[in-house]
Amino acid sequence: MRRTSGRRSARPTRRSITMAVGLATLSVLAACSSGGSSSAGGGATANSATQNGGGAVAGQTVPTAGLPVLPKVGKGEGQLNLIAWEGYLDPKWVKPFEQQTGCQVNAKYAGSSDEMVSLMKNGGGGQYDMVSSSGDADLRILYAGDAHPVNIKLIPAWKDFFPAFQSPAFNTINGVHYGVSLQWGPNVLMYNTKDFKTAPTSWDVIYNSTYKGEVTVPDNPIQIADAAVYLKKHQPSLGITDPYELTQPQFQAAVKLLAGQKPLIEKYWSLASQEIFDFKNGNAVLGAGWPYQVSALKAANFPIGTTIPGEGATGWADTWMLAAKAPxxxxxxxxxxxxxxxxxxxxxxxxxxxxxxxxxxxxIMNQLAAGSCAEYHANAPQSYFDAISLWKTPLATCDNGQNNCVPYAQWVSAWNTQVK
Amino acid sequence: MLWRRPWARATLLLTPPLAWFLLLYVAALVVLLITAFWQINPFTTNIERVFSFGNFSQIFSSPAYRNIIGRTVGIAAAVTVTDAVVAFPFAYFMARIAAPRTRTILFVAILLPLWASYLAKVYSWLLIFTKGGVLSSILNVHLIYSNWAVFTVFCYLWLPFMIIPVYAALERIPPSQIEASQDLGARTWRTTRLVLFPLALPGIVAGSIFTFSLTLGDYITPLLVGGTSSTFIGNIIYSNIGVANNVPFAAAMAMIPIVIMAAYLLGARALGAFEAV
Structure with a gap:
């Protein structure tokens, strides 16, 4: 010990200081790059280790469908472990819940649908109780056997739900509920009202070359469903019934439409904030987006218009899903x-x-924020819901009982190789 | 006493980092390598542990994926060369010309941006590039959402990582060698080319490891400032790991930058980059 400290006592020279600075930078960098690769590797491990083929067959049944549901709600366990989107567990409504029920809410925030699916692996691992998953992930959780059937009779407010959300295809299979629907939103057509005096009546405006270089759409393979919604109306000969269940010819037609759209696109947006930025700065004058972006732009007094064109639109919907091993x-x-x-x-x-x-x-929405009910279409007529096709995971199995639909992995590769 | 024995001390010192390295890094890489040869079942999206070259043949048979690999490597190489060209005179000035005080100021100027968030820097560039931003309104240059924008941002982001090793290499060159070159009649350019440059080369190669690998692995800058044809290898990995759950394909794609970097590092070692730092 003494030997080393004796060696250290020499005063560092200027060179050794600069070298140290250099080395520190290098080691930070090395840490960054190795962190990146090892987390990629770690992700692969987590997924592959917990995911087991388990002899699942193309017939597609929900492995947990036969599990008994809770007959009646008993005494609370004092704890509740929830996986949620950031901000879905606001103290505004979580605190009163904890006081009323004595159930302490422990939040685990997930950043992506995939993370939710991973956390729910093995039925939530006996650790998590519920997840606020979105329609694009729901069926994966269900068919992996990670969700538990829910006795919907025990949820009194469920009867006041809009019919479209009582037993939607993304969380209810063969009449068995695996959770309770939460909230939803449409993917609307947004436009700068300076360029459009009246609302466009068709999605045509984002597919023809009039607005070349001024269009923005989400950077998401699920856009193929948006194209399918458009084609359903404009090319009825394709016979599209469900934009998430596309046969190979229908799928290729949708991909072709999107490939033709690419030269018109200024930017495929990945974050809501990007789209807001592009509208504000004039990089885009029209595009597909969420009511969230519309509200944000309106709040900034930006001349933004929004509509659901005649073809209808896609939408997303979240569900509080019960884990198969909820403790x-x-x-x-x-x-x-x-x-x-x-x-x-x-x-x-x-x-x-x-x-x-x-x-x-x-x-109640109007009490909280005047006009918010109409703004978010919470009072919309049935025809409004009928115009929306809600996200669900595209699977190879179609509702027609055949296995000729294009699964989501191919949606991703087509988006990356044929569209972009 | 235990610490009197050099082997015991070495064991104590090396065990934690080695365990970290082997368990978290090498093991993860091995799993990644294995996963790349698996497939997913199109019906259940579950991983099927059957060995096949399917993912790799999909990557190499598709012109789109080949384009993406070419674009990623091409931009990484262009960024590296650009940063080296910019860094060399800068590092030379710092190492040989600047007074100690100026040198300190320059050092701070290089290192300070490293303290700012990566995202903050990329978003600042977005404001420069955008319609109505500095570039388009003053110079009438429209770079936003293009590969040129991606290239520019990368050059900016990784420049310090080139300057520092080049500076370290230049500073190490004894003044006597330059004087000897001048005494023997070589002019500035000849001295730079035949004395300075070869001696600084290991530093340049060391810096290039960073600029090249950081560009090769990045996917956020292409996502934020890139255009409709700015997909990088990292973006493909990201989109396949998401809801698609095609982890085997993502793993196969991730092998490509690893192989490229392995080849690059072997080349760098041959050029003496690892003796430079």
Whole structure:
């Protein structure tokens, strides 16, 4: 020991200082790059280690469909472990829930649908109770056997839901519920009202060359479904019935439409903030987006218009899904009961710019923010819902019982190789 | 006493980092390599552990993926060369001409941006590039959402990582060698080319490892400032790991920069880059 400290006592020279600075920079860098690669590797490990083929066959049944549901809600377990989108567990509505039920909410925020699917692997691992997953991930969680059937009779507010969200295809299979719908939003056509005096009546404006270089659409393979919605109307000979269940010819037609759209695109946006930026700075004058961007631009007094054109639109919808191995089922049911009530639905809708699933939420939304009910279409007629095709994971199995639909992995590769 | 034995001390010192390295880094890479040869079941999207070259043949048979690899490597190489050309005179000035005080100021100027968030810097460039931003309104140059924008941002982001090793290499060259060259009648250019440059080369190669590998692995800058044809290898990996759950394909794609970097590092070692730092 003494030897080393003796060696260290020499005063560092200027050169050794600069070398040290250089080395420090280099080691930070090395840490950065190795961190990147090892996390990629780690991700692969986590997925492959927990994911087991398990002899699952193309017939596609939900492995957990036969599990018994809770007959009645008992005493709370005192804890509730939730996987949620950032901000879905706001103290505004979580605190009163904890006080009412004695269930302490422990939040785990996920950054992507994929992360939610990973966290829910093995039925939530006996650790997590519920996840606020979106339609593009729901079926993966269901068919992996990670969700538990839910006794919907125990959720009183469910009967006040808009019919479209009571038993939607993304969380209810063969009449078995695996959770309770939460909120939703459409993917609307946004346009700068300086360039458009009247609202466009067709998605045509983002597919023809009039607005070349001024269009922005999401950087997401699920855009193929948007193209399918358009083609359903304009090329009826393709016979598209469900934009998420496309046969090879239908799929190729949608991809071809998007490939033709590419030269018109200024930017495929990946983050909501990017689209807001591009509208504000004039990089784009029209495009596909969410009501969230519309509200943000309106709040900044930007001349933004929004419409759902005649062909209809796609939309996303979130569900609180129950984990197959939820350790706190009673608190989970209490959470589902609570989160479905009009007041909490209204609070979350106003806070995040979403549309509530409970039709009684409308007047409360207006109390919280004047005009918000109409702004987010929480009072829209049935025809409005009929115009929206809600996201669900594209699978190889179609509703027609055949296995000739294009699965999502091919959507991704087509988006990357044929469209972009 | 244990610490009197050099082997015991070496064991104590090396065990934690070695364990970290082997368990978290090498093991992860091996798993990545294995995963790349698996497939996913199109119906269940579950991973099927059956060995096949399917992912690789998909990558190499598709012109689109080949384009993406070519674009990623091409831009990484262009960024490296540009940064080397910019860094050399800068580092030379710092190492041989600047007074100690100026040198300190320059050092701070190089290192300070490293303290700012990567994202903040990329977003600042977005403001420069955008319609109505500095470049388009004053110089009438429209770079936003293009590969030129990606290239410019990368050159900016990684420049310090080139300057520092080049500076370290230049500073190490004894003044006597330059004087000897001048005494023997070589002019500035000849001295630079035949004395300075070869002696600084290991530093340049060391810096290029960073500029090249950092560009090769990045996907956020192309995502934020890139255009409709700015997809990088990293973006493909990211989009396949998402909801698609095609981890085997993403792993296969991730092998490509690893192989490229392995070849690059072997070349760099041959040029003496690892003796430079």
């Amino acid at each position: 706190h089922p009673n608190c989970s049911y209490r959470w589902m009961q609570y989160i479905s009530t009009p007041k909490v639905q209204a609070q979350q809708a106003v806070t995040y710019g979403e549309t509530p699933d409970n039709k009684l939420a409308c007047p």
